[in-house]
Amino acid sequence: xxxxxxxxxxxxxxxxxxxxxxxxxxxxxxxxxxxxxxxxxxxxxxxxxxxxxxxxxxxxxxxxxxxxxxxxxxxxxxxxxxxxxxxxxxxxxxxxxxxxxxxxxxxxxxxxxxxxxxxxxxxxxxxxxxxxxxxxxxxxxxxxxxxxxxxxxxxxxxxxx
Amino acid sequence: xxxxxxxxxxxxxxxxxxxxxxxxxxxxxxxxxxxxxxxxxxxxxxxxxxxxxxxxxxxxxxxxxxxxxxxxxxxxxxxxxxxxxxxxxxxxxxxxxxxxxxxxxxxxxxxxxxxxxxxxxxxxxxxxxxxxxxxxxxxxxxxxxxxxxxxxxxxxxxxxxxxxxxxxxxxxxxxxxxxxxxxxxxxxxxxxxxxxxxxxxxxxxxxxxxxxxxxxxxxxxxxxxxxxxxxxxxxxxxxxxxxxxxxxxxxxxxxxxxxxxxxxxxxxxxxxxxxxxxxxxxxxxxxxxxxxxxxxxxxxxxxxxxxxxxxxxxxxxxxxxxxxxxxxxxxxxxxxxxxxxxxxxxxxxxxxxxxxxxxxxxxxxxxxxxxxxxxxxxxxxxxxxxxxxxxxxxxxxxxxxxxxxxxxxxxxxxxxxxxxxxx
Numbered sequence: 001x002x003x004x005x006x007x008x009x010x011x012x013x014x015x016x017x018x019x020x021x022x023x024x025x026x027x028x029x030x031x032x033x034x035x036x037x038x039x040x041x042x043x044x045x046x047x048x049x050x051x052x053x054x055x056x057x058x059x060x061x062x063x064x065x066x067x068x069x070x071x072x073x074x075x076x077x078x079x080x081x082x083x084x085x086x087x088x089x090x091x092x093x094x095x096x097x098x099x100x101x102x103x104x105x106x107x108x109x110x111x112x113x114x115x116x117x118x119x120x121x122x123x124x125x126x127x128x129x130x131x132x133x134x135x136x137x138x139x140x141x142x143x144x145x146x147x148x149x150x151x152x153x154x155x156x157x158x159x160x161x
Numbered sequence: 162x163x164x165x166x167x168x169x170x171x172x173x174x175x176x177x178x179x180x181x182x183x184x185x186x187x188x189x190x191x192x193x194x195x196x197x198x199x200x201x202x203x204x205x206x207x208x209x210x211x212x213x214x215x216x217x218x219x220x221x222x223x224x225x226x227x228x229x230x231x232x233x234x235x236x237x238x239x240x241x242x243x244x245x246x247x248x249x250x251x252x253x254x255x256x257x258x259x260x261x262x263x264x265x266x267x268x269x270x271x272x273x274x275x276x277x278x279x280x281x282x283x284x285x286x287x288x289x290x291x292x293x294x295x296x297x298x299x300x301x302x303x304x305x306x307x308x309x310x311x312x313x314x315x316x317x318x319x320x321x322x323x324x325x326x327x328x329x330x331x332x333x334x335x336x337x338x339x340x341x342x343x344x345x346x347x348x349x350x351x352x353x354x355x356x357x358x359x360x361x362x363x364x365x366x367x368x369x370x371x372x373x374x375x376x377x378x379x380x381x382x383x384x385x386x387x388x389x390x391x392x393x394x395x396x397x398x399x400x401x402x403x404x405x406x407x408x409x410x411x412x413x414x415x416x417x418x419x420x421x422x423x424x425x426x427x428x429x430x431x432x433x434x435x436x437x438x439x440x441x442x443x444x445x446x447x448x449x450x451x452x453x454x455x456x457x458x459x460x461x462x463x464x465x466x467x468x469x470x471x472x473x474x475x476x477x478x479x480x481x482x483x484x485x486x487x488x489x490x491x492x493x494x495x496x497x498x499x500x501x502x503x504x505x506x507x508x509x510x511x512x513x514x515x516x517x518x519x520x521x522x523x524x525x526x527x528x529x530x531x532x533x534x535x536x537x538x539x540x541x542x543x544x545x546x547x548x549x550x551x552x553x554x555x556x557x558x559x560x561x562x563x564x565x566x567x568x569x570x571x572x573x574x575x576x577x578x579x580x581x582x583x584x
Contacts, residue, residue, distance in 0.1 A: 040522055041353065042354055042356075044259060044260070044356075045353050049352070051516075052505065052508065052509040052512065053351065053505075053508050053509070054351060054352040054512070055351050055354070055355060055497045055512060055515065055516075055520075056353060056512075056516060057355060057520055057521055058516065058522035059516050063390070064517070067386050067524075068524070070385075070386075070389075071382040071386060074385075076381040076382050077382050077528070078379065078527075078528040078531045078532065079527035079531040080527075116534075118360070149259075149356065150354070150355070150356025150357060151355075151356060151357040151521050152356060152357060152358040153358045153360070153490075154357070154358075154521075155357050155359050155360070155521060155530050155534075156357065156522070156526070156530045157522040157527075158521075158527035158530075
């Protein structure tokens, strides 16, 4: 196995961001492994807090994540109908650790969401666990750590960060 | 003379014709907000926090309540203290952390040090002060005018002459009992606060929190989700009633098909869940008998405590309070409440359930946020389109959980506060 270059990881994360910004959520979901998790913890918790005994904003297993995607593609997902426009900016990508074949990767993000004349900014870092697969990666864990104090004034995480 | 002073009510009510309307001006007018500050938030009991948040001496949280900055701490004797978070010297906020544990509090501006109970311990240059300076009560951090608790829910009031908390709550107490009795050794706030906001008037969230009418349309995708998840539904229909609890308080009590960690089993919780829930139910049966056990286990409660506290005992238990920052903006804080001692399984599934529906990342709350913000946008037309209608279920002997009795209870009391002629 060759040493994985940061640029390979960056390409993957940039492609992920593009799928989100183009609302190609079913394709985005395919990036995740069958046992994947997607977390957005409350902002007053330790970075490694568990959703089993702490209140998060989002703590999806793979099934609920697929239901989240299904929901967001419906007209009756009122918070995102019509779809907001978003731009996910990904930066400061680092490979933190290699565990077996898996990679621990961190990135910084700024995501803009605009709808009905209001633009909100989400910012923070993402912690990924990536599994190399067929020349690219799949996501086994995505933990999105918001730097803001709560969700004021964003009010919701109705988009995927 | 402004528009508010010309009004003497925001309601149009005619019982015989089943008319109950609320002026949309109540959601947009800055003068109304000012009246709410002085006549409601300065006069009513307001929720400060739960005793479990301060588990041991020295624990503290800081929070905004009714526009004030409050320092809520457990002193070295274990007593809870609610103090105005401002230095008696020159006014700076003394504690600047959101939560933590401390031995004392120091104002960094000039270095005054206060005990956990707010008493002045030392200040640099003591010899330049009067000899009895530290014994004078104005030298200490000021306690809130009134501070009382009920079943570990702590409330404060800025009106010294207010009735006792127990009297203020009245029949609300019975519902707090039912909610708290699900735990044998008391309830606790789980770690993690959901703090969010809405670009909407705060009273819209009062209405929304006790609105059984909007679920089928606003939360269509949540109900779709329950249907598509294998075994996520119990064979139970939505059914129940609403009750006006006086003084603006109200409650819905009803059955619903979602799983309840105490104790309505759904197939997706499997055999392990079934065993756990029947153990919990048997415990309730032993402690309270069948009728009360069934009420605790299988009925949901959306409890509203005037003016801005919601305790919803639904697919999980949430405590939620919210304040206006402007007529069209509110800040919300929400917590998960759970039995202090519960199994890992129960805590995990409770929180999993919570996030399914509740909070700004759930499958339901974001759509509530959208609905309330869309109402606020609609109110831009309030000069012409002047009235909200909340007449559903008027005249019924037993209003249903999806009628609007509970909103009329809130608004009637709100109106009385805001338009009461000062004595």
